[in-house]
Structures are given as structure tokens and as C-alpha cells.
Amino acid sequence: MSTLNKLQRPARSWHRKKxxxxxxxxxxxxxxxxxxxxxxxxxxxMRFEGFEGGQSPLQRRLPKFGFTPPNRTxxxxxxxxxxxxxxxxxxxxxxxxxxxxxxxxGRYHGVKLLARGELTKKVTVVVHKASEAAKAAIQKxxxxxxxxxxxxxxxxxxxxxxxxxxxxxxRQPQA
Numbered sequence: 001m002s003t004l005n006k007l008q009r010p011a012r013s014w015h016r017k018k019x020x021x022x023x024x025x026x027x028x029x030x031x032x033x034x035x036x037x038x039x040x041x042x043x044x045x046m047r048f049e050g051f052e053g054g055q056s057p058l059q060r061r062l063p064k065f066g067f068t069p070p071n072r073t074x075x076x077x078x079x080x081x082x083x084x085x086x087x088x089x090x091x092x093x094x095x096x097x098x099x100x101x102x103x104x105x106g107r108y109h110g111v112k113l114l115a116r117g118e119l120t121k122k123v124t125v126v127v128h129k130a131s132e133a134a135k136a137a138i139q140k141x142x143x144x145x146x147x148x149x150x151x152x153x154x155x156x157x158x159x160x161x162x163x164x165x166x167x168x169x170x171r172q173p174q175a
Contacts, residue, residue, distance in 0.1 A: 081117025094126035
């Protein structure tokens with residue numbers, strides 16, 4: 001094996017599936033390889049992962065912790081040093097240009113600007129959020145920061161998505 005794409009199973013390494021309970025001549029008839037009576041001979045045997053013979057299993061004994069909210073907002077983080085490196089003086093750094101330059105990759109709800117590093121060029125930045133220190137540093141360099149709101153769904157589409165689940169679209173006045 002020289003590379004992962006040339007992996008092969010060893011010759012004659014696959015076994016036939018064991019067919020149990022198919023008569024005495026097969027060698028696995030009658031009790032089908034389970035031996036005599038007992039819990040392990042029965043169907044519904046507690047053979048699942050983590051079973052400890054009826055003792056409270058480890059995953060239930062240990063304390064539970066942590067929570068990741070399903071509707072959290074995830075931001076791509078951009079620093080002042082990134083702007084200094086990738087943009088010329090007088091340039092505008094918005095979400096599309098940040099993606100083209102390669103500073104934002106993947107799926108995010110928005111872009112957030114933080115004040116790590118230094119900025120000496122005049123750059124206009126259009127992002128969803130920016131820290132106060134980052135705003136001050138950009139304004140000190142002669143640039144500007146414009147915060148755009150995150151895309152919110154229209155009430156009609158929200159009502160359609162949550163049909164019958166409590167969210168109602170505002171009624172339009174009748175003409």
C-alpha cells in the first residue's frame with residue numbers, strides 16, 4: 001500500500017454470512033449457536049451498546065452538561081490584520097469581496113469584524129457586526145464601517161413555514 005486510494009482488502013479475507021437456524025446439518029441449527037436457555041438465548045437480549053447487565057449504565061450515571069441552541073447565529077470572524085493584508089487603500093470590503101479574497105469560507109449567518117491587529121489603510125467595511133474597538137480603529141485610519149442587518153424572513157414566509165404552530169402573518173387591510 002503506497003497511497004490511501006490504492007487500499008485493497010487482503011486476499012480471501014471475507015467470510016460468508018453465518019446462516020443460523022437452518023437445520024441440524026448446517027451445524028448451527030436448533031439453538032442457532034446461542035447455547036441452552038438463559039437471558040442471552042432469548043430474543044430481545046439486551047445486547048445494545050452500553051448495556052451493563054441491568055446496572056444503571058455509565059451514560060446515565062454521569063452528569064449531563066452543555067447545550068448548543070439550534071437557532072444560534074454563527075458569524076464568520078474577520079480581523080483588522082486580515083483587512084490590512086488583503087485590501088488596498090480606498091477599497092470596499094463587503095461580504096462578497098471577503099468571500100472572493102478567501103477570508104470567509106463556508107456557511108455563516110453573518111460576518112463580524114474584530115479589532116485584532118492594526119489597520120493603516122483607509123478601507124470601507126460593510127459587515128453585519130463590528131466591535132467598538134474595530135470601528136474606532138477603522139475611523140482612526142480614515143475609513144468607515146457600515147453595519148447591515150442580518151437577513152430576516154418575511155412574516156408571510158415565517159407563517160407559511162410554521163403553519164399552524166402559533167406564528168401568524170400580519171393581516172393586510174382589505175381595499
